[in-house]
Every structure is written in C-alpha cells, then in structure tokens.
Amino acid sequence: MDLTFSAEERAFERDVREFIAAHLPAETKRAQSLTPSVFSDPEVIVAWQKALNAKGWVAPGWPTQYGGPGWTPAQRWIFETQCALAGVPSISPMGTKMVGPVIIGFGTDAQKNYYLPRILAGDDVWCQGYSEPGSGSDLSSLKTRAVRDGDHYVVNGTKIWTTHAHHANRMFALVRTSEEPRQQEGISFILIDMKSPGVTIRPILTIGGDHEVNQVFFDDVRVPVSDRVGEEGKGWTYGKYLLEFERGGGIASARLREALKTVAAFADSDMTGHAIDDPDVSLRLSEVEVDIDALEMAELRVLSAMQTGQNPGAVSSMLKLRVSEIHQAITRLGVDVIGNDGLVVEPMRPLYTLNHEPVIPEALLPVVPKHLNGRAYTIFGGASEIQRDIIGKLVLGI
Amino acid sequence: MDLTPSDEQRLLRDSAERFIAETYTTKLREKNAAEPLGFSAAIWKQFADLGWLALPIAEDYGGLGGGAVDVGILMESFGKGLVSEPYLATVVLGAGLVAEAGSDAQKQELLPKVADGSMLLAFAHAERAARSDLARVETTATRSGDGWRLDGAKIAVLDGRAAHRIIVSARVKDEDNKLALFLVAPDAEGVTLRDYPRLGGGQGCNLTLADVKTSIDARLGSADALPMIEAVTDRALAALSAEAVGIMQTLLDKTLDYTKIRKQFGRPLSSNQVIRHRLVDMSVACDEARSIALRAAMMADDGSVARGRAASGAKAKIGKGARFVAEQAVQCHGAMGVTEELDIGAYFKRLLAFETLFGGSSHHYRRHAMLSGR
C-alpha cells in the first residue's frame, strides 16, 4: 500500500495548479467565498467554465468520446483537490453530473449531439424536476402528468424545491405518462424547455435568506416526444441511476478540508477575539479534522478499488451520509467561532455585490447563512433517514 | 416545597398566552420585523398597560415587585410568539442594572419611566476581543472637566438603536481600572451606532465611542460594577432560558402536528419508529429545559455562586437541548423546514441566537466548573 502519487501524477498536479492560477479570475474566487447557498449562481461560474471547456476539463466523469478528459481516478482526485485548495467554484452538477450521464447512457444520437456540447459549454443551465409537494422521500408517488398528443406530450402539474429553476432554460423531469399498478412504472424522463408557454415559477426563500429553490407550475406545457430520454415508462430506472450519481462517487473531502481550514483561520484571528484559545474550539477543530481524514481515506479506498477495476461496494453508499454530517459540523463550528458576530443578519444577496461596508468583517458574513442553508444537506438528494434505510437494506441486508 | 404557581402567576401566564395567541400573530411578527426599530411601539404600549414592563421593578419605583420566576412566565410566552420587543434589553438588563447599581436618584428618575413604557434602555458591554468573558472590558472612562470621557468599541448591543439611554461599561482609569457603568445618550457626540437586523428577530448594534463626554452623574452608582453585571446577566440568562423553553415547546408542537399529517409511502411520517423516537427525545429535551430554566429563575436571588451555577447550568444545558430540538424540527419537516414556506426556520434562528447570546454551552459549562471549584 502507498499513499503517495507517482511522478507523472505529481506532474499532472503541477499542470492543474498552473492552469488554475492562470485562469481563475480573482473576482470569481471572492464571489465563491461569499456564496452561502448550496450551489453557486451561474454568473459566478461562467468564466471559469469557459476556461475549463477550452481545456476539455469540464466533465471529468464523461467518456472521452463525449468530451471527457479520460482521467484515471487518481487524476480526478488530484484535480478536485487542487480546485478545492484554490477556492474554485463547483460547476453546476445538474448538467455534468446529473442529466449528462443519463443522456450518455440512454439518449439518442441526436440528443447526445445536441445537448452534450451545450452542457460542456454552459450554454444550457439545467434544473432537476423530481420532487413534488406530495412526493419527496416517496418520489415514485409523483403526480405531474404528461399526456401524449401527436408528436408532443402535454404536461400538467407542479414540481417543488427546484434548485435554480429561475436561472435554468432546461429542466430534466420525471413525469407520469401512464397509470400502472406499481407506482415506479409509468414514469418517463423528459427534457423541458423552461421558456415554453405554460411554465411559471414561484420563488422560495431558504432559511439562510437565499433565493435558490422554486416551485414550478406546468399548465398544458407542450414537450416534443423527441425530448424524452430512453423508453417511455422507464424513467424511474434512469432517475434512480442519476440519484446514485448524486449520492456517491464524489470527492468531497478536499472541499470539506478547505471549509474547515477557513473556520480554523477565523478562530486564529483578531476577527473572533482568537476563539482558538478556547480549548473547546481547538478540540472540536481536531475532531472534525479527523472525521475528514477518515472520509478522505474512504474516498481513496473507493478510488483505489475503481483503479484496479473492482467494485467499491459498501463504503460508497455511506459517503453521502458522512459528507452531509461533516459539512454541518463545520458550519456549526463556524457559528460558534464567530460568537456575537453571528447575531448580525446581512440580507443583501448576492453577498458579493454588497456595496457598503458591512457591520462585521466581510469574510464572516456567509458563516451563519451557510450554517442555516447547510441544514439542507441531510435532506436533499435523499434525506438521512432514507439513506440509512438504503444502507440497512443494501449493505447490512436488514 | 411547593412548585405550584400562585394565583397571580396563573393569571399572568393566562394573559400572556392569550396575548400571544390572539394578538401576536405571525403576520404581526413579520410586520414588526419591517419596522425601523424592529418592533412595534403600539405593542410596547400594550405591554406597559398590561403591567409587564413594571413586573420586576420594585414597588418603590413604580413597579410590581415581581421576581425572576414571574419574568420567566412572561418570557416563555414571548418565546412561543417570537416576540421582538426589547423586553430583555430594557426591562431585564437595563432596568436590572439601574436597580442594582444606580443611586436612589437615578432609580427615581429612570425606573418609573421604564415601567410606564416611556423609557427604553440598552446595555453595551460585550467587546470583540472579550468573547464571552464578562470581566474583559477595554473601553475606558476618564475624568474630563466636570464630567466623564468614554472611549472604546462595543458589539452585540441588543436593541441599542431604540434605546433612550445606553448603559455602557468601562474601566475607570483613575480608580484602579475599576469597572463602572455610564448612561449614554445614543445621539451624544462621538457615539457611532451601526445597527442591524438581529438573527431570530429584534435588532442589534455595534457602538463606537470616541471622546464621548457625559455629565458627572451619568455614572450608575460608584461601586465596582462587575458583581452587579454578573448578577443582572444571570437574571438575563434565566429569562432567556425561559424564552428558549417556549420556542422549543413550539417547535415540538409544530413538528408533532406536521409529522402526524404529512404522509409519505402511504403513512404518516410519525408512524416511522425512527421519527417517533426522535419526537420523544425532543419532548424529553423540552421537559428537561423547563426544569432547569425554572431552577435558574428560582435561584436568581441566591448568593453569587449558587446563582451563577444555576444560571450557567441552565444556559449550557438548554443550549444543547435547543440545538437538538431545532435541528430535528427542521429535519423532520424536510425541505419545508429549510425554507421560508413555514415558520420553522424563524424559530430555528431564534434558538441559534439564544445559543450565541452571552456565550455558548461550552463557555457556561466552564463557568459552572469554575464556580464549583474545578
């Protein structure tokens, strides 16, 4: 066993570092550090995505024939780690990590040729239309209907908690195309143009004061049948495939480590009256750091198994659970570290457009909103209770 | 031993609960938040008419002579309604400090006005470098001409913008750096006030004092102010603890209702054992909080060690329980809990502010240990 990287891998690491130094705009970095919502606004990402796309580095997980860079697992690890170190914003996962793989796996050639390059270039901003008011954890009970009318589906119903629906021009959605005895059947996976007549969007504010999610209403919205991915009625299979993507297989430890470092730096500064001198704070910093060490090793175990062509197995299904809990432990520590300054609410959004001097140091402004919005980590993409059910069933066989 | 409330206390509870249920609606709360001072002057007037502002003030100064338990009864109801009126700043802290430290003349001048609603007070004590250490103050007071001169910077002043007088703590250079309290008008020359909406409701401000001149009688009394600040802060901790109990109970009630109604997989969320057990743990946390808050209130006038141990113990324990209840209330509501669709988030934020105010659980466990000789 060996934790060190080879000479070629270290050379690649240097390339990545130099690329970031040359192409990451300073204002992007600042905007990212002042973003308290779960995802970054498209306007924060756009310049960086363009640079990545020119280099062919937007979608590390894609096969080379569709524009993936063809990296080994170790290279993907190195790339993610360097991005985290440099404070690079994450590219929206909705295109590259969610709908992209489904189109690659199940789409027609025409869909691949049209949509995949647009995802890479950031020409389309995607949103995910799964959840409905009555269907959250029990997603397959969804009721939004798509009725066939010639070459179109006519869609009626509503989706909720739709991240970035207000920025998106496209939605991938699960809709009911027929009534079947099993609720998982009769669901189809379709791509909806958000500018279609009959689509309306109601903004929903999050607990941290950000506009990130929405409710979307469909009133006789016409969607070409050619924008259905895969077979009619098989959408649940594709949707689940994508949820697996959303849950595991990520490399999260590097970003968590940077987030913890930021909190530790606050604690070790005048801004917080040197909170680090509080033994409870330094103890908890270590506690979370060791949690991240364990997570990192788990992620490396998965990568190592993938590198040698094995199935990573049980460990990857536990990662989502731990990532969300560690994220929340970090944001919580941030709140405790900044103490009284956490009482200050700055309602301005986006925070990076703030045009007056804030009451507290600018860097501290996102700390509380991040903690508030961070409560969502144990809810979206399958709440922790549901994850535990899945792990119990699939891993422990109970 | 008798822990049954008196008839007066029962009446107080009934009228406070009725006021919150009938008058202090979510709509009113949201309207208040948009007011320039973060609360409603009309509601403050009603508090005065109901006798709530006079409640803990001594009868000699126009008050009702109530104690910490009575204040706790009121605060628990305030927690249920997320009341944003500056009761803690003006009545518990402000009037408390005047009563504890002021001369008879100062009490005669100020306390009746607090009781009738015409005088709002605030307490400017915390400083950035001090974190939660009450003894650490760098703001200075020097004799200047026939008055005092104040210099320094304060943070987390609760509802300072609304106050007619801000009570500022400072070290008196000529008196061995003894801690003292001064009444400062917020519009005095040299005072800069930056106010902000406060997490969970109400307002806060940061204050800078640069060469601020006050009259000689602006000083509250003349004794070392630290023991008085500790006593009044302990009473504030007891009051905040009672408020937290009201917030926790409300979150529990709302979560119970929601999980009974919300169905997934064809059954109510509350029919899942993991959710049921969680609700039970939340209710245990609420009940423990109620017990320890009552203890802090009942010991608020004890000697400094017993009083401090009870107050810090309550703050520390309720801090932990509040965190658990708040986080699980959000979790059990799913996405509803992390958005402004319901008011779960508003209660969550108020509890987070509770945890932060006057230091978090670890600070208070440490104080408890120190007072216990460990």
Ligand SMILES: Cc1cc2nc3c(=O)[nH]c(=O)nc-3n(C[C@H](O)[C@H](O)[C@H](O)COP(=O)(O)OP(=O)(O)OC[C@H]3O[C@@H](n4cnc5c(N)ncnc54)[C@H](O)[C@@H]3O)c2cc1C
């Ligand atoms: C910030 C944010 C962004 C989101 N973005 C999107 C998006 O872009 N697109 C999209 O489609 N959706 C999105 N979602 C929705 C998300 O996927 C759902 O919130 C999630 O699936 C949970 O559903 P729910 O909120 O309806 O909670 P519910 O299903 O009502 O669950 C409430 C609580 O009960 C628990 N529970 C439910 N069933 C059981 C059970 N059988 N046993 C034990 N416990 C149970 C849950 O774990 C949860 O704690 C987003 C959510 C958030 C918070």
